[in-house]
Amino acid sequence: MAGFLPKGHNDGTRFLLREVQEGVAGTIVMLGIEGAAEPELARLSLGMQKALSGHPQFVSVMNGVFSARQTQGLQDTLMAHRYQLAPDASARDLSAAALGQAFEGVLDGLNSSAGSVFSDMLLRDPTKAFLNTVQTLEPDVQVRMEHGVWFASDRPRALLLLRTTAPGMDLLRQKAVQQTLQTTFAALHPGTARLLMSGPSVFAVRSAAGMRADMDLMAFCSVLMVAGVLYWRFRSFWVLAAIGVPFFLSLSVAMIVVRLVFGYVHGIALGFGMTMLGVALDYPVLLIGHRDRGEGPEATLQRIGHSLRLGVTTAVLGLTGMVFCGLPGLAQLGTFAATGLVVAACVTLSLMPRLVVAADLAPSVSGPSPQLAQAEKLRRYRVLCAVPLLISGVLLWQHPLVLDTRLAALSPIPEQARRVDEALRHELGVPDASLMLAVSGVNAQAVLEREEALSGVWAHLQQQGALSGVQDAARLLPSMQTQRLRAEALPAPAVLQSAIEEARHNLPFRPDAFSAFVQDVAAARKLAPLSVQDMAGTPLEAALSPLLFERQGQWFGLVFPERVHDRAAIEHAMANQPDVLVVDMKREIDGLSAHYTARTLRWMIAGCGLALAVLVYGLRSVSRLVRVTASVGAALVSLLGVLAIMGHPLTLIHLISLQFVLGVSLDYALFFARPQLDDAERARTMRTLLTCNAMTVLTFGLLATCNTPLLQEIGKTVALGVLFAMAYGFLLAGQRPRTG
Template identity: 45%
Template sequence: MRISRLPLALAAVIAIALAALVFTHVTLRGDLSELLPHGRDPTTRLVDQELRTGTAASLLLIGIEGAPAGTLASVSTLFADRLAHDPDLLFVQNGHRLISEGALQALFADRYLLAPMAADAFTAAALHADFLRLRDGLQSSASPLVQQYGLPDPTGALPAVLASWGGGGGHAVLRDGVWFAPDTPGPHRSRALLLARLAASGTDLPAQAASLHRLRALFDAIPDRHGARLLVTGAPVFAVAAEAAVRRDVRLLSIVSALLVAGWLTWRFRSPWVLAAIATSVAPGLAVAALAVQLAFGFVHGITLGFGMTMLGITVDYPVLLIGHRKQGEPPAATIRRIARPFTLSVLTASLGLSGMAGSGFPGVAQLGLFAVTGILASAAVTRWLLPGLIGRAGLAPSYAGDPGRLEGIESLRRWRMYAAVVPLLALLGIGLAGGPRLQSDLAALTPVPPALIALDGELRTQLGGPDIGQLGLVRAATPDGVLQAQEAIAAGLQALVQHRAITGFDDAATLLPSQAIQHARQHALPDDAALRAAIDRAAAGLGFTPHAFDQFTADVARARTQPALSARDLPAGLLRTRLDALLFERDGAWFGPAIPQGVTDAAALERLFAGRPGWSFIDIRRTTEAVVRGYTRQAWPYIAAGAVLAVLALSAGQRDPGRTLRVLAAIAATLLVTLAALVLSGTRLTLIHLVSLQFVAGIGLDYALFFARPQLDAEERARTLRTLLTCNVMALLTFSLLCLCRTPLLREIGGTVCIGVVLAMAFGFLFAGERPPYAGRLRDTDSPA
């Protein structure tokens, strides 16, 4: 047959074009939360939804530092002003004019309904003390303010309202009219602080990324910054950083691994056309896999893709196994005949093994499973039915098939395999001594967000008093007032916890807006006109006030007695309403209100407080997510195990020779045991991801073992197999060691696990799956290096 490479070249171009077409059309996402399962009970779902879409998912903590305090203050003012005009932000606050003049007037007008007042506040004795204080104030430099806010409000209702609303800003101090972090020593160590909330919800990562980009550009456009730097943290920053890290990793992986594999194969086969053959087989696999995931899930996750790319580690093997086993000039059908059985078996068992993942119900795992199974089947089909003809026409075969002479020495190593069997037993012992594998269900440990950013976030959160929501009580009621009443009912319990130092404080809607009942009670407690005037007259006697000094006070009290009770709508818009909206909200017709404790030191006491109170549930967010992950992990196990059982059944049926099946299984079992031992003994806490990686290792190990285990081979074929499998092994090692360099811990963990695994798979496959050399003498007779 005349050699023609045109069909192969055409096939490669079509395959790559097809893959390119698919990859430009799938929806790629990098948000790690997409990989996690959603909660099942309503409370977990609500918390889940709030975490993804609520205030916490769009709040930004901002610091400005690196310049003298004066510069920072003016930069903060300019920046806040520009952000206030940016439609990307719902609000921005830098400590300046926390409460607008209008909002202050509104709070002042409603002070007697909003403020808690002592029972004796309006008695002559209490008023007398207040009046003395007012007189001092009027004699001081602050007299204009005392005239305006003090005289109409001798009992201090407005300060009480403001105290319950809090200044916001946590430990921030006001300097030059804006928030600053408490000073740290050293020059230029001042830090101005801001708080902002993005309009884009936590579910719209691209929009959040664009908003963050614009926010940084707005900062950079501020003139005369004198080296002031912008620090931004918060959930949106984390999500965007994680996504960017995943994307960067995937891009790096796909480019570098492709280059490495291409280089290695070109050197190994001395022909660039082998690459065309591999592209012809691998590209359709990736395309079909991506398409299948897109159709099933509506998007392809970056992690799936990153891992999928390294699936090259398995599917690239197929064309390499085919070409590597072809003798020079041999009809492709003959090569297929020799390797068809282990090849088909390996594809089948690997797909069956991975199919358990696809059905696991854990979104991330299911995606990976589906991607792997469809990719493997598609590549294998192309390799089995399309590629043989093409490589035959192109005349592709190894230029050097391996040296059967050196084979004897290598294969004689198998004499020691009974000793090598000690290694997996030791591994088992090691795992047992270490107390078995420890599971990790806190997926936060796998975040690709740099630790420095997480540390900065913690710092800014403390300085700004932003809630780091870990545990909370959540009450559900039919009406907003029902929520407020339930919160008022539990307030005393929370106060007691504060006194016992189980928590340092708490934040809830009822502190900001009292229930209707409380408001009515406060109105009822206000004295009538005559009583108040009488009390004032007695209290003011001899203090030197003019007769009409307290006219506005009496008028305001009279008005408060009859004004309608306030609801959330009556409160002034702006920062105050934003805070209340986060603490009192409606979802699906029911009203919810969290009570968010701060500085929790005794979570158990907190849990006891909420337990058993009607309408309340206690939520430990970390525990909830962990429980959800654990639940899904538990659910995934049987599926994955079922996949493995199916694979073993298929293997036994396909092999027919129980002894050989046993050898293959021994090789895989040894590989998995030692890999697991390596992970356990290095202190790695196992996640579902490690399990998935071990499945891949099993798949690759199966490949190797099956090819080593083929019966009755001559030395030349055995040498060819050894050499081809070594080629595959180096390829897998190259791609998976790249994963170890990733910034995404998820991918790094996969890389480390698989790297250890493939080396062991090669070693144990060679030692256990192959036959012991009984024909050492014969080998020398047929010795004929290719």
Template identity: 25%
Template sequence: MNRNVIAMLVLSALAGLSLWAVELRADAQSIFGRGTGGVPETLENAEARQLVIAVVSPDRDERTALAHAMASMLAEERLVAAVNLGPEMPARGTIDFLWHHRFRLAPPAPEDLSVEGMVAQLHSARTALASVTGVGFGDYLLRDPTGSFARLIDGLATANTSLQSHDGVWQAQDGSAALLFVSFTTEPFDASAVIALADSIRQVGAVDGVETILLGPRVAAAEINAAMTRSSLWVSLAALGLLILWFSWALRSLRALATVMLTIALSLAAATLVVQAVFGWVHVIALGFGGALMGLAVDYPLHLMSHGRQMRREAGRLVMLGAATTAIAFLAAVSSGLQAFVQVGVFVASGLGTAAAASRWLVGGVAETPRVIRCERLLWRFPAKPMIEIAMAVAGLATVYFFSGPSPQLFALPSGLTSDIAAMRQMVSLPSGQYHLRVQGATAEEVLALQAEIAPDLDAAVATGLLGRYSMLGTFLPPASQQLTELPEAEVFAERAAAALSASGMAVQFLDTLLDAYGEAVAAPVVTPEMLQDHADLAPFAERVRFAGGHWRETVRLWEIQDPERLAAAIERPGVEFIDVSSEIADRLGSLQRHVLLGLGIGAAVAIAVLALAGDGTRRALAIGRSIAASLGLTVVILILVGGPLSVFEILALTLVVGIGIDYGIFIGFARDAETQKAAARSVGLCAISTMMAFGVMAQAPFQVLSEIGTAVSLGIGATLVISFGRTRDPGETR
């Protein structure tokens, strides 16, 4: 049976297995590692499950009606736990819970339990009876002369949004949109399901002159994922089309073309399955490097075919050597310890191994040689090559040292998302995205105690204008120690309450009702966050304190911060940390960059060492290493001078430049005579054109990560080609 047919069968089996078994994920933890809460760690916590929908239209009735329609549609959605369309009265069960636990949640101060305090409260309660809301709440207020219940209800009202509503629907503070606040269920994040839901929402709002804006971590993540997938698909198809055209011309044979394409496809399928088998899932970043793998894997059959049958054996050895050393260079990514990058290492290493083995076996059945492109004419005399190469490498290192720093973000948010965030800030008072407080303790109780401790400082900051407002569970739920405030005996309360009723001109017979209500409230148990979970209206408060990384913690949201440094100084204490998210992200990115840069250095060094051991001697291996260092230096200088600090993905892409540099160096540098060198130059030229085509297309991708990788590799290949084609002497020439 024809080797290509066998390969096709194997490929079909691997592709089928991939479709069945591979689970693709895109979580930030795998990139940043498990952190301390400043960087969005996961899409599974309560905050990440929130979504704000703005229906933008100048016609208030139209947008309000559309918001109603969206709420009806969302009520039927499996992914949606709750939709808040407008002001809602707490459920009767919640009001009863608050009533019974009022002394725990809003303990009365001694003055509230004095006769004067109760007289004042009874007067307020009597006035409140006349209010239109008195029918529902008036009786509660009369039965609690301490005012605890009134304070509790006021506190809840303050915790809620200050937005206005029209026809039961929240309206943006700038009057431009109707707003819906949606909570996802606790089902694990599923990007395609979230995209489908977002599409359904937009479909309801698809009316002339109406714009629907969706803002929430899950929707943003799903849409970035989808944009990246679309971008990758576009790049892959464009690159594939271009390469097929190019190979059809260059290889002159359908069988040779099939051999190259099968090698690429087999290596991608095998790499994906290996990563799935090792990790149980595949990160999109690892799969994204499939493009990079394609750029390398394509080289192996081309090298082999470019060498005539008599040179193919030696070329095969060099291909295996090149694959092994490049795989080692990529495996250095494992040292980062970050799953996404460890996966990249395993993905590329296993893919290259497969590509090298497959190409050797498949090319064995191909007699045709590629069209002759006289690349040997590009070989040039490079005077003082070692010195200049060292100078280029040093220039690269110096540029990294002096002009580089952590890039401000892992990748830029799509422009649509940043403009949506800006628009939403005009519509609703969003908490600061840059600053928050992290309150952390060994128990939830400790977190609440710390919050009770900082509350006066935060209130003072609000009073002096340092802070607009803040929101934390502790505002609503005091720690147990404060809930157990000592309250007067029933007899003492009865005496004071009777005096208060009498002084207020009220029926003293009502005292029995007051005493019953007092006794029940005194006997109520201490409220824990878990108890709030039983009430849909209160559960969102409780979910804000959560267990993560061995601690209980809450991210306290802050609004309108005027002077971050002064605020931090006023608040910080053991267990309470003022977080500047942007500097935390910069620290993490800096650390990530150092990890990846170190991995690149170690990988390159180990690859050269292996080359020295397995190749034709240390001197040649070092010469190749020097050329690679020079190529990297030149690429880095251009990237930094043109585009600023290197991104993590650019550094990772440079690992590919190391791999390609080793390949080119092996073939050009290990050529023993003029004939071999001519064949090597032709094969390297053919490979370089092919790889630059693939990465040149990637550089045009609209998604930043892909365009960065494409640009870095294209530049790197150009530099590698120029430097590796530069000769100090002809083969066989002696010093």
């Protein structure tokens, strides 16, 4: 869906959509292993971590355990730079009074049962600067350590957090990543244990695979069903071949036009476009179905050509909402379908008559039909159509339709998968980006300095109770300027030694007990500050990269408020902060969807207005105009009434489906309403439209059985709408039978 969306209509949505498609958040994969005893789950977790660490498909693999090389290297770096990195200022307070309190804590630690093990560390780091630094870098995970690895706090589930080298929306590479995970897990002989995977890329791959499988199955089955209907109607393989000519020509030209206009053909546009373009089959069916054997090429067109041209024109105008909606995918779909319809109609009107006459193609059954003539008598009671319309009106009044503009309404992700994702996200401390702030700067240091400048704002908001804290890059890696200032504030060796002598007075420490401490402080005063580049290849890089990154020469830092209680207060505090963008994901993405849904609706209304003007000009008959518009309106009202009683809010998908139903309804109504001088012609029209209706209902009825909710909605809406279109077109648009 991300590739189906535009760049956005404001700064928030443009930034958000860029990060959805290109950002580091999309490369996060969360794993859970459950279904066995905890020792077995720990074995599998350790096996996965060992097998995947260093694999070219992964930037990092975390489960609470790091390799000895990574751990030792990071510990050495953090120990050396602890006074530059520790966020608590008390860790750098090396005055005699502060050291006196610290030394008393050291003495208590040495007297404890673990004192002999940690004696060197206690004496070397009496102010606990290293511990303060490490605690800051630890992720806010809701886990417990069992058997040396992460476990969920409330259930026997081992947890792993991975980051892939492939972008989140690179579905081909992400599919390979998931295959690697499954293969690696299977190679560990998991027994009854099962692997849970979640994350944006996991959803993307599964959704794409599900939709592709649905479309492939539908394409195969619908071809068989349509071919079966056509053969039953015409009893000729030559007819099938002839009908395929305008369809494949329209498909080819539509792909070329979309490629020229947009530069590429989106997969969704191609898949849905071919489905919608299926109405192009109606045109050659209408031509052949209305022909008598031996009839010349112009005779059939004289009877149906005007109605066919009006039908094509109004159908194309009905697609205006999609063509000009502003969503690239939908615009492609509308352009694809409109181009295909025009090409199919042109081929049917210009090339097909000679081909049909040369092969003498015509229905196997023609002429008047007593059964159809009897059915036409139902039009005498067309006033009874007011009953279902009245019922639909009451349903719409009692259950008003709501336009659901949320993007979540289009989501193909099953509810169970969402719940698993929420659980893993909470347990692993992966931030929920429902609210985030983006700080921009010319380079990484500018961003870090800007985030540090906001620390006072966060503290004030925390005191107000608006939030409980924030996750940002400056918490993990202070700016180089801050590190320099902290290092410069450390006392010189002589001053520190004097403070130590005063602090250890009356305490049982040897004179040289804190010599390593003095040496470390002296070295820290001269250490160059750590940069982002210094974190490359360390576990800290995996934590830092989602929060601090470069995009097209501009650096951004993401700030995630924790446990937000007052969004309005946060937004108010950020209102006058330069280079800070507040992004409420739900509001921005829903606002984006609402913006383009409203735009689609406006263009849809404009297209319907133009289609009505074309009908007024083309029909030039008040009676026919009333019958056509009444049948189309009745079909749409009845369809909306059914959606209302089913409790379905209208989404962007329903608007697309309604545009398709509108075009088909106009086709049926125009052919029923055209002058038909004898019983044979009325029978030909009825048989032909029933054939077209059967093809469309079967095709979209099959779509309604798909596993993808989005495709199901299209199938159900169009199949039901086309049935209403046929019924009301026959009853309201057709001529009353002659009496006597």
